[in-house]
Amino acid sequence: MIGIDPDRDRLEKIRKAEAPFFEPKLKECLADTIAEGVFSVADDSSVNMRSDLAYIAVGTPSSEDGSIDLTYVKNAAAAIGQSICDTTHYQLVVVKSTVVPGTARTLVKPVLEIESGKAAGKGFGLCSNPEFLREGNAVRDAELPDRIVIGGEDVDAITRLENFYKEFHGEPTPPVIRTTHESAELIKYANNAFLAMKVSFINTIANIAERTPNADVKAIAQGIGLDERIGSKFLNAGLGWGGSCFPKDLRALVRYSKSLHYDPELIEAIVATNEKQKRRAVELARQALGSLKGKRIAILGLAFKPETDDMREAVSIPLIRGLLTEGANVVAYDPAAMQNARAIFRDRITYASDPCGCLDQADCCIIATEWHEFKTITPRIFLERMRHPVVIDGRRIYNADEFSSEGIRFMGIGLGPKAS
Numbered sequence: 001m002i003g004i005d006p007d008r009d010r011l012e013k014i015r016k017a018e019a020p021f022f023e024p025k026l027k028e029c030l031a032d033t034i035a036e037g038v039f040s041v042a043d044d045s046s047v048n049m050r051s052d053l054a055y056i057a058v059g060t061p062s063s064e065d066g067s068i069d070l071t072y073v074k075n076a077a078a079a080i081g082q083s084i085c086d087t088t089h090y091q092l093v094v095v096k097s098t099v100v101p102g103t104a105r106t107l108v109k110p111v112l113e114i115e116s117g118k119a120a121g122k123g124f125g126l127c128s129n130p131e132f133l134r135e136g137n138a139v140r141d142a143e144l145p146d147r148i149v150i151g152g153e154d155v156d157a158i159t160r161l162e163n164f165y166k167e168f169h170g171e172p173t174p175p176v177i178r179t180t181h182e183s184a185e186l187i188k189y190a191n192n193a194f195l196a197m198k199v200s201f202i203n204t205i206a207n208i209a210e211r212t213p214n215a216d217v218k219a220i221a222q223g224i225g226l227d228e229r230i231g232s233k234f235l236n237a238g239l240g241w242g243g244s245c246f247p248k249d250l251r252a253l254v255r256y257s258k259s260l261h262y263d264p265e266l267i268e269a270i271v272a273t274n275e276k277q278k279r280r281a282v283e284l285a286r287q288a289l290g291s292l293k294g295k296r297i298a299i300l301g302l303a304f305k306p307e308t309d310d311m312r313e314a315v316s317i318p319l320i321r322g323l324l325t326e327g328a329n330v331v332a333y334d335p336a337a338m339q340n341a342r343a344i345f346r347d348r349i350t351y352a353s354d355p356c357g358c359l360d361q362a363d364c365c366i367i368a369t370e371w372h373e374f375k376t377i378t379p380r381i382f383l384e385r386m387r388h389p390v391v392i393d394g395r396r397i398y399n400a401d402e403f404s405s406e407g408i409r410f411m412g413i414g415l416g417p418k419a420s
C-alpha cells in the first residue's frame with residue numbers, strides 16, 4: 001500500500017509511524033503496517049503506476065456558496081491518469097471522496113480518459129465507493145462497516161472491487177450494495193442528512209421539553225428509540241451537530257438540489273434548526289447569570305465530539321464567540337483539542353490544563369463535548385471549585401437530580417422545569 005500526499009510534513013510523520021491527527025487505534029495500526037513493510041508514503045503520484053487499485057480520497061471542502069470544491073478530486077484524477085498512461089495492466093480507480101452525484105461520470109471519468117489515453121471499462125475501471133466512517137471510531141468502522149456501497153457503470157469493475165472487499169473482510173462480508181455512480185454518490189449525502197435530521201429532530205423535541213414541566217428529553221429519546229422503526233442511535237440531544245462532514249455535506253446537498261431547481265425544504269430546516277441550537281447554551285447562561293459581562297465561564301469540551309481533536313465546525317466555536325461578544329471571560333479545557341483551540345482563539349480565552357482547574361472560580365460551567373473524563377466530575381468538585389455553582393449540561397452527561405439536590409443550579413438541554 002502506498003499513500004500519496006503532497007504535504008511533506010505529514011509524510012514525514014507517517015514514516016515515523018506518528019499519526020498526523022488524534023484518532024483512537026490509528027497510531028497502533030500505523031506502527032504495525034509500517035513495521036511490517038506493507039505501507040509506505042510518497043509525494044510523487046507516478047508511483048501509482050504499479051498499483052492495481054487507486055483510491056481518490058482527497059478532501060472536498062465547501063466553496064463559499066455551499067457547493068463543494070472539486071479541485072482536489074480533479075487533480076487526483078489527472079495525476080492517476082498520467083501515472084497509468086504507459087502501463088499495460090488494468091487499474092481500478094475508486095472514488096472514496098464525498099462528491100455530488102455526477103462527479104464520477106462527468107468529471108473523474110473524462111479526466112482519467114484524457115490523461116491516460118485509455119477508455120474507461122477497457123484500460124481501467126472506475127467505481128464510486130463512499131465511506132461512512134466516523135471520526136473517533138474510524139479504525140473500527142473501516143474494519144467492520146455496516147455495508148459497502150459500490151457504484152459504477154461497468155459490471156466487471158464493480159465485481160473486482162466487491163471481490164477485493166470480500167478478501168479484505170473475510171467471512172461474513174458486510175452487505176454490498178451494487179448500484180450506479182449517481183446513487184452511490186447520493187447515498188452518502190442521504191445518509192449524513194438523515195443522521196443530522198435525527199439529531200436536529202431530538203434537539204427540537206428537547207426545546208419543547210425544556211418548556212414542559214417535568215419533561216426530560218432523555219426519557220423521550222429512550223421511549224421513541226425503542227421503536228424499531230426509529231432506533232435509539234443519534235437521539236442524544238445537545239448543543240447541536242458539527243464536524244467536518246455533516247455541515248459541509250448538508251450545505252452541498254442543498255446546493256446540488258437547488259441546481260436541479262428543487263428546494264429541499266426539509267434539509268434546509270435541519271440546518272436552520274442546528275444554527276439556532278448552537279446559540280442555546282448562551283441563552284441558558286444569560287438566563288442563569290443575567291448579564292455575562294465580566295463573568296468567568298468554564299467550557300468543558302472543545303472538539304466537535306469526543307475521541308477526536310477535530311474542531312472543524314465544532315459547536316464550541318460559536319458558543320465561545322457568543323460568550324466573548326457578551327463580555328464574558330472564557331476558560332476552556334479539552335483532553336485532545338487544546339492545540340487546535342489555541343490556533344482559533346489565541347489569547348482571547350484562557351486555557352486550563354485539566355478539567356477541575358478549568359472550574360476554578362467560575363460563575364458557570366458549560367459542558368460542550370461529552371468526553372468520558374468529564375462524567376466522573378462529582379457535584380462536590382463543582383461546588384468546591386466554582387465561585388457560583390451553575391452547570392449547563394449541554395450534552396446531558398450528569399444526573400440532574402443528584403446535582404440539584406447537592407445545591408447546584410443545574411440546567412440541562414431538554415430538561416423541563418420541576419413542578420408538582
Ligand code: UDX
Pocket residue numbers: 131132133134135136192195199233234235236237238239240241242243244245246304305
Ligand atoms: C459523520 C457520519 O456519522 C459518518 O458516517 C460520515 O462518514 C462522516 O460524518 P462524524 O462527523 O465523525 O461522522 O461524526 P458523528 O458521530 O456522526 O457526529 C456528528 C455530530 O453530531 C457531532 O457533532 C455529534 O456531537 C453530533 N451528535 C451525534 C449529536 O449531537 N447527537 C447524537 O445523538 C449523535
